Amino acid sequence: MLLDNKKVAIIGGGPGGLTLARLLQEKGVDVKVYERDENREVRQQGSTLDLHDDTGLKAINKAGLIDEFKKYYRPGADTMKITDRDMNIVYDDHKEKPEEDFGNEHFRPEIDRGPLRDLLIASLKEENVIWGSKFTEMKPCGEGWEILFENGTTAYADFVIASDGANSRVRKYITEIQPIFSGVTAIEINVYNAEKNAPKLWKLVNGGKIFALEQGKTVLFSAKGDGTLTVLLGLKTEQNWLINSGIDFKNKKSVLEWFKKDFAEWSRDWQELFKGDEISIIPRTMYHFPLNQSWKPLPNLTMIGDAAHRMPPYAGEGANQALADALELYEVLTSNLFQKMEDAIGFFEKKMCARTSEITEITLQQTEAMHDENNLQLLLNFFNEVV
Numbered sequence: 001m002l003l004d005n006k007k008v009a010i011i012g013g014g015p016g017g018l019t020l021a022r023l024l025q026e027k028g029v030d031v032k033v034y035e036r037d038e039n040r041e042v043r044q045q046g047s048t049l050d051l052h053d054d055t056g057l058k059a060i061n062k063a064g065l066i067d068e069f070k071k072y073y074r075p076g077a078d079t080m081k082i083t084d085r086d087m088n089i090v091y092d093d094h095k096e097k098p099e100e101d102f103g104n105e106h107f108r109p110e111i112d113r114g115p116l117r118d119l120l121i122a123s124l125k126e127e128n129v130i131w132g133s134k135f136t137e138m139k140p141c142g143e144g145w146e147i148l149f150e151n152g153t154t155a156y157a158d159f160v161i162a163s164d165g166a167n168s169r170v171r172k173y174i175t176e177i178q179p180i181f182s183g184v185t186a187i188e189i190n191v192y193n194a195e196k197n198a199p200k201l202w203k204l205v206n207g208g209k210i211f212a213l214e215q216g217k218t219v220l221f222s223a224k225g226d227g228t229l230t231v232l233l234g235l236k237t238e239q240n241w242l243i244n245s246g247i248d249f250k251n252k253k254s255v256l257e258w259f260k261k262d263f264a265e266w267s268r269d270w271q272e273l274f275k276g277d278e279i280s281i282i283p284r285t286m287y288h289f290p291l292n293q294s295w296k297p298l299p300n301l302t303m304i305g306d307a308a309h310r311m312p313p314y315a316g317e318g319a320n321q322a323l324a325d326a327l328e329l330y331e332v333l334t335s336n337l338f339q340k341m342e343d344a345i346g347f348f349e350k351k352m353c354a355r356t357s358e359i360t361e362i363t364l365q366q367t368e369a370m371h372d373e374n375n376l377q378l379l380l381n382f383f384n385e386v387v
Contacts, residue, residue, distance in 0.1 A: 001027070001333075001334055001336070002333055002334075002338065002341055002344055003024070003027075003029045003159065003333055003334070006029075006030065006158035006159055007030050007032070007144070007156060007157045007158050007159070008024060008029055008030060008031040008032070008157060008158070008159045008160075008161070009031075009032055009034060009145075009147060009155060009157030009159070009160045009161070010031065010032070010033045010034070010160075010161045010163050011034050011135050011147070011160065011161070011162050011163060011164045011169075011170050012033075012034075012035065012036075012162070012163035012164035012165060012168075012305075012307070013033045013034075013035030013037070013117070013121075013129060013163075014117075014163060014165060014305060014306075014322065015049070015113075015116060015117065015120065015305075015319050015322055015323060016163050016304050016305035016319075016322030016323055016325055016326045017033055017161070017163030017164075017304070017305070017326070018033060018117065018120035018121060018124070019059050019060070019063055019120060019322075019323050019326040019327075020161065020163070020304065020325075020326035020329060020330060021033045021124055021128060021129075022063045022064075022065070022120060022123045022124060023059075023062065023063050023326065023327070023330040024330060024333070024334075025124060025125065025128060026063070026064065027330075027334050029334075031128060032127075032128055032129075032130055032155070032157075033124070033128060033129045033130065034130050034133035034135065034147070034149070034155065035129060035130065035131055035132075035133060036132070036133060036134040036135070036164075037131060037132070038131055038132045039131050039132075040117070040118065040121055040129075040131070043114070044112070044113035044114040044117060045113075045188065045190060045230075045280065045282065046113050046188070046230060047220075047222035047224075047230040047232070047313075048074065048077055048110045048111065048112050048113070048222050048223075048224060048230075049110065049111055049112075049113060049116060049316075049319045050078055050108040050109065050110045050316050051069075051108065051109060051110075051111065051319070051320060051323070052108055052320045053103075053104070053105045053106075053107065053108075054105070055320040055321065055323055055324040056319060056320040056323040056324070057069075057102070057109075058323075058324070058327060059323035059324060059326055059327040060323070062327055062330075063123070064123075065119060065120070065123055066102070068119045068122075068123070069109075069111065069116075069119065070102070071119075072111055072112075072115040072116070072118075072119055073109040073110060073111040074109075074110050074111060074112065074207075074225055075109075076207050076208060077110035077207060077208055077209075077222075077223070077225075078108055078109070078110050078208065078209075079093055079094045079206070079207070079208035079209070080092075080093055080208050080209040080210065080211060081093075081094070081204070081205075081206075081208070081209070081210050081211070082210075082211045082212075082213075082376075082379060082380065082383070083204075083210060083211070083212045084212070084213075084214050084376055085212065085213075085214040085215070085217075085263075085265060085266040085267060086266070086267045087204070087212070087267045087269055087270070090376070090380060091380060091383055093383075094206060094208065108316075112224050112225050112226070114226070115225070130155075132151055133149045133151070133153065133155075134149055134150040134151070135147065135148075135149060135150075135164060135169050135170065136148050136149060136150050136169070137169075138160065138170070138173065141156060143158060143299075143300060144156060144157050144158040144159065144160075144300050145157055145160050145300065145301070147160065158300060159300050159301070159341070160300065160301045160302075161301075161302055161303065161304060161329070162174070162301070162302070162303035162304070162307045162308075163303070163304050163305050163307060163322075164307055165305065165306045165307060165310075166179075166287070166306040166307070166310040168303065168306070168307035170301075170303065170307065171303055171307050171308070173301060174295055174298065174301060174302070174303055175293070175295035177289060177290060177293050177295065179287035179288060179289050179310060180287060180288055180289070180290060181239040181285065181286075181287055182286040182287060182288055182312050182364065182367055183236055183237075183286075183367075183368075183371075184234055184235065184236055184237070184286045184312060184367055184371055185234070185235060185236075185237040185241050185242060185283070185284070185285050185286060186232050186233060186234040186235075186283075186284045186286060186312075186313075187232070187233040187249070187255070187281060187282070187283050187284070188230065188231070188232055188281070188282040188283075188284055189230070189231040189232075189233065189273055189279065189280070189281050189282075190228055190229070190230050190231075190279065190280045190282075191228065191229040191230075191231070191273060191276065191278065191279050192227070192228050192278040192279065192280075193227055193228075193276070193278050194223070194227055194228060194229035195227060196276065197275055197276025197277075197278055197279070198229055198272045198273060198275060198276065199272075200269060200272055201221065201229060201269075201270075201272050201273065202223070202229060204221075205221050205222075205223045205229065206223075207223050208222075208223060209221060209222050209223075211379060212270070213370065213375045213376050213379060214266075214375065214376045215265070215373055215375075216235065216236055216371050216372060216373050216375060217233075217234065217235045217262075217263065217266075217371070217375075218232070218233070218234040218235070218370050218371060218375065219231065219232075219233055219234075219263075219266075219270060220232040220234070231273060232313070233259070234286075234314075234370065234371060235262070235371065236371050239285070241285075242283050242285055245258065247283075249281050249282075249283045250281070252274055252277070252279060252281065253274075255274070255281055256271065256274040259271065259273075259274070286312040286313075286367070287310055288310060288311045288312065288360055288363070288364060289308075289309055289310060289311075289360070291357045291360055291361055292357070293309075293353060293357075294349075294350070294353055295349070297342050297345040297346035297349055298342070298345065299340070299341040299342045299345065300341070302329065302345050302348065302349060304322060304325035304326060304329060304352075305318075305321070305322030305325055306318060306322065308325065308352060308353075308356070309321065309352070309353070309356035309357075309359075309360060311356075311359070311360045311363045311364070312363055312364070312367045314363060314366045314367040314370050315359070315362055315363040315366045315367075317359050317362075317363055321355070321356055321359055324355065325352055328348060328351060328352065329348050329352075332344045332345075332347060332348045369382075
C-alpha cells in the first residue's frame with residue numbers, strides 16, 4: 001500500500017476530512033486530523049446537510065457508520081414549503097412527500113452539521129484529532145512537509161491532504177488558480193432558540209425548510225434539531241458589495257436597517273428574524289473555481305472538498321462532493337493499482353475535477369435561476385416537473 005509506514009496529515013476537520021481519516025484509520029494508516037477549533041464543543045454553523053445515495057451516504061456506509069448515521073439524522077427535515085415575498089405558501093410537500101428510506105436512490109436524509117461531526121469524531125481514536133491547530137504554513141522537509149501552526153507547534157507528515165474549506169490556506173501549495181465570483185452574495189443568519197426569538201417563522205418552517213423568493217432575491221430557511229433557525233439571504237451584487245455596502249455585519253441593527261430597505265417590498269413579518277439577541281450573522285461572497293481547472297499532481301500533497309472545488313450552496317452538493325472525494329482518495333491510496341504516489345494522485349485529481357466540474361456547472365445554473373427576476377415561477381416550474 002502506498003501509505004505503508006507513512007505519516008498522513010489532514011488539515012481541517014470538516015465532514016470530508018473526518019470521513020477520510022476514519023477510512024484510513026480502519027486500514028491501519030498513521031493519520032492525524034489537525035483542526036483549528038479549540039475543541040469538539042464549538043458550535044457548528046450552517047444549515048442541515050442532505051446526503052445523497054451515490055456520494056455522501058456511500059462514503060458514510062463505506063466508513064462503517066451508517067447505523068450511527070441513522071441514529072442522528074432527522075426524518076422530516078427534508079420537507080419544504082415555497083412562499084412568495086408576502087409569506088403566501090405556494091408549494092408545500094409536508095403532506096404529499098412520498099415516504100422513502102435508505103437504499104432508495106432518491107432518498108436524501110438530512111442531518112445537522114454538529115451531530116454529523118460528532119459521530120465522525122467519535123469513530124476516530126482520540127489521538128487522531130489534534131485540536132487548536134490553526135494552520136499557518138508548511139515547508140518541504142525531506143520527502144514530506146513540516147507543518148506550522150499558529151499556537152507555535154509543528155508536525156511532520158509524509159503526505160498532506162488539504163481539507164480546510166473554501167478559504168483554504170493549503171491550496172496555494174498546489175495551484176495558484178483563483179476562484180471566480182458567482183454574482184451572488186449571501187448573508188447567513190442563525191437564530192438560536194428560534195421558537196422563542198422568531199416564533200412565527202419557526203412555526204412556518206415546521207421542522208423542515210422554506211424557500212421564500214421573488215424578484216431575484218432569496219430567503220432560505222432551515223430548522224435544526226437544537227432549535228436553531230438557519231437563514232440564508234441571497235441577492236445579486238457586485239463582487240465588493242460587502243465592503244462597499246456600509247453595513248456593519250457585527251451589528252444586528254445595522255443589518256436590520258439594510259434589510260428593511262433592500263427587502264422593503266417584502267412582508268414585515270420577515271423582520272422577525274432580527275427580533276431576538278440570540279443571533280449570529282455571517283456574510284458570504286459566493287465564489288466557484290473554474291470548470292476546467294487542473295494542476296500538476298504532487299507526490300506528497302493533494303486536496304479535497306471546498307479547498308479543491310468550492311461552489312455556491314444552491315444545489316446542496318458541497319458536503320456530498322467532499323465525502324465523495326474522501327472515498328475516492330481512500331480507494332486510490334489503499335489500492336495496489338499504482339506504484340508511484342504521483343500516478344495515484346494524478347488519477348484521483350483528474351477524476352475529482354471532472355466530477356466536480358459537472359456539479360459546479362449545475363450549481364451555477366441553479367444559482368442563476370434562484371436569483372433570476374422570475375425566480376419564484378422558475379422554482380415552481382422545477383418542482384412541478386419533478387412531481
